[in-house]
Amino acid sequence: MNKQSLRATIAKEFTFLFSLPALIWPLVFLCVPLATILYLSVVSGTVPIISFHKYFQLIDWMHTRIIMRSLILGFGTAVMCLVCAYPIAYFFAIKAGRFKNLFLFLLMIPMWTNFLIQVYGWFFLLEYNGLINTFLLKVGLINEPLYLMNNMVAVFILMIYCYVPFMLMPLYTILEKLNIHLLEASSDLGASPMQTFMRITLPLSMPGIRTGTLLVFVLGFGEFAIPALVGGGKYMMVGSLISYYFLVVRDMGLGAAFTVLSGLVLIFFSFCIYLILGVWCLRDTKEEI
Amino acid sequence: MNARVVRVGIRIGMLAIVIGFLGIFLYGQQLIRQVYEEKSINILVWPTELDAEFLVDFEKDTGIKVYVNYIEMNEELFVKLRAYRGAGYDLVMPSDYAVQSLVNEGLLAKIDKSKLQFLDTIYPALLGHYFDPHNNYTIPFFWDIYGLGINKDYFEQGMPEVSWKLIFDPAQDYLVGMPADYREMIYIACKYLYGSIDNLAQPEHIEAIKELLCKQKEWVVAYTGLRMPFLLASHSIPVASASLTEIARLSYEHPEIIYEIPKEGTFGIIDSIAISQGSQKQEYVYAFLNYLYRPDVITKYVKKYGIFSPIKGVVIDDVPAKYTIPTQALFNRVDFFRNVIDQYTLSRIWVSIVA
Amino acid sequence: MQKKKSAYFLPFIVGLFYFFLYLPIVVLIIFSFNEDPFVFYWKGFSFKWYMKLFQAGEVWDAFKNSLIVAVTSTSLSIVMGTLLVVYGAKRQLANLQSLFYSILAMPEIVLAVSMLSFFSFMGVSLGFSTLIAGHTLLGLGYIVPIIYIRFNELDKRLVEAAYDLGATPEQVIYTIIIPLLRPAIFSSGLLAFVISLDDFVFSFFCAGGTAQTLPIYIFAMIKTGVSPVIAALSSVLLVLSSAIVMMAALLQIKRIGKGATR
Numbered sequence: 001m002n003k004q005s006l007r008a009t010i011a012k013e014f015t016f017l018f019s020l021p022a023l024i025w026p027l028v029f030l031c032v033p034l035a036t037i038l039y040l041s042v043v044s045g046t047v048p049i050i051s052f053h054k055y056f057q058l059i060d061w062m063h064t065r066i067i068m069r070s071l072i073l074g075f076g077t078a079v080m081c082l083v084c085a086y087p088i089a090y091f092f093a094i095k096a097g098r099f100k101n102l103f104l105f106l107l108m109i110p111m112w113t114n115f116l117i118q119v120y121g122w123f124f125l126l127e128y129n130g131l132i133n134t135f136l137l138k139v140g141l142i143n144e145p146l147y148l149m150n151n152m153v154a155v156f157i158l159m160i161y162c163y164v165p166f167m168l169m170p171l172y173t174i175l176e177k178l179n180i181h182l183l184e185a186s187s188d189l190g191a192s193p194m195q196t197f198m199r200i201t202l203p204l205s206m207p208g209i210r211t212g213t214l215l216v217f218v219l220g221f222g223e224f225a226i227p228a229l230v231g232g233g234k235y236m237m238v239g240s241l242i243s244y245y246f247l248v249v250r251d252m253g254l255g256a257a258f259t260v261l262s263g264l265v266l267i268f269f270s271f272c273i274y275l276i277l278g279v280w281c282l283r284d285t286k287e288e289i
Numbered sequence: 290m291n292a293r294v295v296r297v298g299i300r301i302g303m304l305a306i307v308i309g310f311l312g313i314f315l316y317g318q319q320l321i322r323q324v325y326e327e328k329s330i331n332i333l334v335w336p337t338e339l340d341a342e343f344l345v346d347f348e349k350d351t352g353i354k355v356y357v358n359y360i361e362m363n364e365e366l367f368v369k370l371r372a373y374r375g376a377g378y379d380l381v382m383p384s385d386y387a388v389q390s391l392v393n394e395g396l397l398a399k400i401d402k403s404k405l406q407f408l409d410t411i412y413p414a415l416l417g418h419y420f421d422p423h424n425n426y427t428i429p430f431f432w433d434i435y436g437l438g439i440n441k442d443y444f445e446q447g448m449p450e451v452s453w454k455l456i457f458d459p460a461q462d463y464l465v466g467m468p469a470d471y472r473e474m475i476y477i478a479c480k481y482l483y484g485s486i487d488n489l490a491q492p493e494h495i496e497a498i499k500e501l502l503c504k505q506k507e508w509v510v511a512y513t514g515l516r517m518p519f520l521l522a523s524h525s526i527p528v529a530s531a532s533l534t535e536i537a538r539l540s541y542e543h544p545e546i547i548y549e550i551p552k553e554g555t556f557g558i559i560d561s562i563a564i565s566q567g568s569q570k571q572e573y574v575y576a577f578l579n580y581l582y583r584p585d586v587i588t589k590y591v592k593k594y595g596i597f598s599p600i601k602g603v604v605i606d607d608v609p610a611k612y613t614i615p616t617q618a619l620f621n622r623v624d625f626f627r628n629v630i631d632q633y634t635l636s637r638i639w640v641s642i643v644a
Numbered sequence: 645m646q647k648k649k650s651a652y653f654l655p656f657i658v659g660l661f662y663f664f665l666y667l668p669i670v671v672l673i674i675f676s677f678n679e680d681p682f683v684f685y686w687k688g689f690s691f692k693w694y695m696k697l698f699q700a701g702e703v704w705d706a707f708k709n710s711l712i713v714a715v716t717s718t719s720l721s722i723v724m725g726t727l728l729v730v731y732g733a734k735r736q737l738a739n740l741q742s743l744f745y746s747i748l749a750m751p752e753i754v755l756a757v758s759m760l761s762f763f764s765f766m767g768v769s770l771g772f773s774t775l776i777a778g779h780t781l782l783g784l785g786y787i788v789p790i791i792y793i794r795f796n797e798l799d800k801r802l803v804e805a806a807y808d809l810g811a812t813p814e815q816v817i818y819t820i821i822i823p824l825l826r827p828a829i830f831s832s833g834l835l836a837f838v839i840s841l842d843d844f845v846f847s848f849f850c851a852g853g854t855a856q857t858l859p860i861y862i863f864a865m866i867k868t869g870v871s872p873v874i875a876a877l878s879s880v881l882l883v884l885s886s887a888i889v890m891m892a893a894l895l896q897i898k899r900i901g902k903g904a905t906r
Binding site for chain 1: 654655657658661662664665666667668669671672675724725727728730731732733740743744746747749750751752753754755757758759760761762764765777778780781784785788838841842844845848849858859862863866867874875877878881882885886888889890893
């Protein structure tokens with residue numbers, strides 16, 4: 001091959017070169033690290049023997065409780081976010097009309113605020129001497145300040161506050177694509193608003209509900225900052241334990257094993273949710289059509 | 290040559306180039322640091338005891354740049370020192386219970402006392418403790434004693450006996466605050482149950498401590514280190530396990546909050562400054578130490594962090610004097626968080642409590 | 645009668661939602677002007693916390709670090725992501741989208757912890773580069789899908805027409821495709837930028853001591869309790885992010901005004 005055609009071939013391969021970095025980056029920084037975690041969880045020390053003893057160390061009631069707590073947190077947050085976000089998404093997609101863009105814009109500002117600042121603002125509200133208690137005391141609804149901080153109440157409020165956007169987006173996307181004529185037709189045919197909702201809107205928006213629920217469930221499962229900040233350090237979640245094993249105990253093998261373990265549990269439950277909600281999707285659309 | 294082979298070869302070559310760039314990107318900082326020997330020192334400190342603000346004058350006077358790095362836990366210190374065999378950092382600030390392990394691993398350098406000008410200004414009560422009897426490796430920098438922070442007003446009807454019982458087994462119905470550090474928590478529980486920590490590692494002791502702390506969870510408002518003064522001052526809780534430095538300053542602004550040492554005795558902590566074995570910049574390090582322990586410098590960060598001074602002659606005006614001077618009598622009542630139990634067991638206990 | 649009631653129900657819920665959404669933010673802004681630091685009662689109007697904020701060197705260092713990381717990682721992801729979408733083999737790209745989606749769908753802590761293990765395994769010291777690496781990864785996860793979707797929506801006839809008129813592939817890419825993709829590039833880049841500024845999890849694990857970003861600094865402050873300096877900082881950041889959002893919104897409106905390229 002002469003220099004001329006070599007140069008030409010190289011020039012042709014430039015497209016490959018340009019698309020290469022973006023391919024390599026996730027490979028090196030996502031796939032390889034995940035493989036490293038898997039590796040570290042079974043190989044400890046300098047001797048490359050595969051042993052699962054780190055996993056056995058983790059199979060006890062203590063860790064199961066922690067994982068269960070995170071599952072409940074993730075799923076509970078997803079359900080509550082769904083309840084909160086659905087009316088809003090419905091309003092935006094179907095009812096808002098002219099002011100839609102203004103409302104969306106107003107929605108963006110709190111969402112794009114730094115998450116820690118949001119937490120901090122809630123501190124002001126929820127603390128023992130915070131605004132909510134002061135207000136309720138002044139108005140006379142309660143005699144003693146409520147304990148709204150450093151417990152699961154605060155954790156759930158914060159989780160909902162932070163994760164509603166994640167639920168809102170998929171819901172809004174799917175509701176926006178909803179054919180308004182279907183709703184109109186339904187009410188023309190004599191269905192009450194509730195019936196229209198239950199038999200048309202809800203089933204058709206199921207894919208969005210499924211995406212949103214899965215997203216909030218998965219992200220909420222791994223959340224560690226919120227329980228650490230407003231939970232008073234009393235509730236160990238999967239995220240806090242992973243952070244604890246990696247940063248405090250500094251046992252990479254144990255941390256890796258626990259990450260893999262909780263990852264597997266998470267995948268399993270996500271799959272279950274996906275299947276269960278998916279059945280609903282399919283069944284109803286089949287029926288309607 | 291086959292065109293296909295050439296193409297594959299070119300692609301592999303491009304792959305190598307990209308990965309090469311990535312490698313430079315990731316390792317570059319390290320390489321630069323190793324090559325470019327600046328007039329600087331790296332220090333590793335607790336964020337609540339020292340930071341860069343007060344070092345500006347030092348840098349101006351001597352031209353030595355000080356890179357401040359922070360740690361949250363002593364274990365972090367170990368990892369960071371071990372990682373470069375002590376070469377990454379010049380000065381570190383280990384807590385008392387970490388010093389022995391560091392010395393045993395050969396990570397600390399002996400201090401040349403002749404180069405230090407301030408050693409006689411240090412309170413004698415802070416020297417010669419179990420972890421470094423002749424202070425060959427460490428100079429005390431920060432000291433603190435744990436105890437109970439109590440809201441006097443809550444106990445108007447009569448102050449009960451000051452004992453750890455007030456947080457572990459309260460006669461009345463109130464919430465308490467506990468430290469977030471599992472070492473403090475577990476050691477204090479052991480002291481309360483058994484009077485001393487010498488037999489902490491025994492299984493029955495561990496079980497009893499676990500039980501006590503789990504039961505206590507019901508009336509613990511939060512496990513926190515840094516937020517304790519706030520919780521006490523806002524009257525959310527009447528009693529908390531807190532440290533002298535936290536309560537003493539609080540007392541000044543909120544006189545109803547007092548500090549007491551429980552009758553069973555208590556624990557103290559001394560964070561010291563030590564020179565790491567791998568440090569190549571001895572001369573800068575000693576210059577820095579002489580600067581750090583100057584009374585005017587110590588006054589500044591004592592004021593900022595609300596801690597107490599390790600040297601005599603520093604005036605702290607917003608705290609009653611009886612709190613600020615570490616007397617031998619005071620330290621006689623104080624035990625330290627000695628390494629009587631391995632860290633793995635300790636952390637397992639804690640996980641089982643908060644799980 | 646019934647119609648009237650139910651017609652107001654939904655807007656009421658939405659209003660409540662907005663109240664819930666804005667409550668902590670408004671509270672923060674109001675109390676950043678409060679005279680008294682400790683107690684939650686209004687003691688008087690004062691700018692002193694803002695003064696303290698502007699004097700606090702650490703805040704500006706942290707902010708500077710955050711900016712450096714955000715700008716670098718966003719630029720990297722924009723360049724890499726655009727090149728991938730424009731130059732990448734189309735069939736493979738469609739399959740690769742799931743890889744990029746999975747970056748976002750994974751709990752960040754798993755990503756951060758894996759990268760931390762990887763870095764300590766390979767002996768890479770934690771610092772700016774590791775942080776930028778993580779943020780670029782996140783950025784790619786946002787940018788590539790968005791640009792790809794927009795790329796697919798482009799009117800292929802424009803490209804065909806350009807080729808018919810004799811343009812070389814390079815010309816087609818740089819004078820037609822990229823300008824058409826510009827809004828998507830811009831909005832996804834903005835998104836990645838803000839995400840990077842805000843990011844807490846990655847910085848917590850992969851930053852090391854030297855690259856303390858603003859969220860980490862705020863986290864450390866929050867741990868100590870309630871400090872009005874943070875309230876002042878929050879208001880400043882709020883104004884900043886609102887400005888960014890407004891800028892993005894205005895550009896959207898301008899684009900619609902000019903007539904979308906469709």
